[in-house]
Amino acid sequence: MQELGLRAPYLRRADTRPDTSARSGGPSGCAPLWPQSAWLSRAGPGARIARIPDALPEPEIPAPRAVGVDECGTRKGRHYSSALVDIETRRPVDLLPDRETSSLAALLADRPGIEFVCRDRAPFFAEGASVGVPQAVQVADRWHLWHNLSEAAERAVAQHRRCLRALVPAAPETRA
Template identity: 80%
Template sequence: MRHYGTVLVDVESRRPLDLLPDREASSLAAWLAGRPGVEVVCRDRAPFFAEGATAGAPQAVQVADRWHLGHNLSEAAERCVADHRRCLHVLAPDPAQPAPEPQKFEDPSGSPWPRGHRFADRTRVNHATVHELLAAGLSRRAIGRQLRMTSRTVKLLADAATPEDLFQGQWQGRPSKLDAFKPYLDDRWNQGCTNAWRVWEEIVPLGYQGSYQRVRAHFREKRLSPRPVTARPPSPRVVAGRILRRPETLTETEHLRLKAVLVHCPELDALTGHVRSFGQMLTEPQGERLPQWLDAVRRDNLPGLHTLAAGIDRDRDAVIAGLTLPWSSGVVEGHVNRIKMLKRQMFDRAGFRLLRKRVLLYS
């Protein structure tokens, strides 16, 4: 079970002032009450920190941290996108990306031997490799060692003028028992059934007397044939990430895909406007715009964003201060990482008193 404490840092000097053994509002209030000179309290939006700061230092201005506000915004945006997951199936085509053309095999000899068959293609590759090495001056024995072939295999490949001399009369365009059933196989493939065993069980009662291997080979050929590439719809996290980023940082493809989704879904288009408006307040001192932003959010049907707006409204003064004043609790995160490092140095076995002493003495 994990136990969390509280680190108190002087934001001006960037030095830790104290460690508290818990995250209770009463502990923070008692600490602040003993230091009446505190004027500004930078904190995250946890309710116990807000209660403790209000009780212990009512005169201080509370400043909500901007990073945590941005993090809350990203979580709310992802929830909103997830609520409209069906709208993500609308994708814009990639610009300047022509559809791939099927690979063409040139065979000037007019050979009947099949292309795309595993044995035939492997034989062609081995035949070409052996003849290239022979032309380079290697002996047949050296070729066998390099390609890990037997002397008989090397001799067959080297003596054959063309790969077709090695096929011994196979695949001569003879009719197959499967030919009459290929239209049925193609129909099942187009319907989404790509299980060769299931289709074989379906055609046996229809009169097919061939082997299952022929059906499997036919399906394998269809899998290896060029097919139009269909993109998966992006996940809610990906779309939310594009909404949260600055428009100028998006690539052309990302911009077009996001635009296609927003045109199809008015709710996500409204979400994008709210997110980017809040992003401007995070990067520029425009906290006075927060009330108008909250009103605009409530007018749209975005439950995920309504939850965020309700939480911000409960902490409105601190959020406005965080969007206006230059203070932030970013320095605290650095000290949290340093405290974790000190704990690891003591193999996570240090008690609170020793850890507190090391943190304060180290600073």
């Protein structure tokens, strides 16, 4: 805490704080702040504003129609969980502690309004979505669509490499 003479010109209101510099180790304030805890815990004019969000009711969040499910690593290579996201609002719906078919199926069964499940190619997500919401349409997410397309293109180019070499004219040799 600074000396009163140093901070007085910059005060916006009267300094009503008790002088705790002697108890807290001097002007530098390097000692623990436990003597000042009683003063710090007093509710001031800003405390009412801080309580306003607590008094507001929770907003009504509609049940998701389309959800995306993917795995996320809480400890890379050691522990993976599953995240469920509302595709339309891009808000997280739930975080499952594991990647098991049964836990995903139970979570999806509690939400009967789901029409679309966007997922990757993992078999446990496919089975969990089929068991949990059998009426929902399962689709691949955009990243996996592009990944599948690039793999198919690489395979096609590798299989037809000879045909492609015949179409490309040989480069002229240059002499130095």
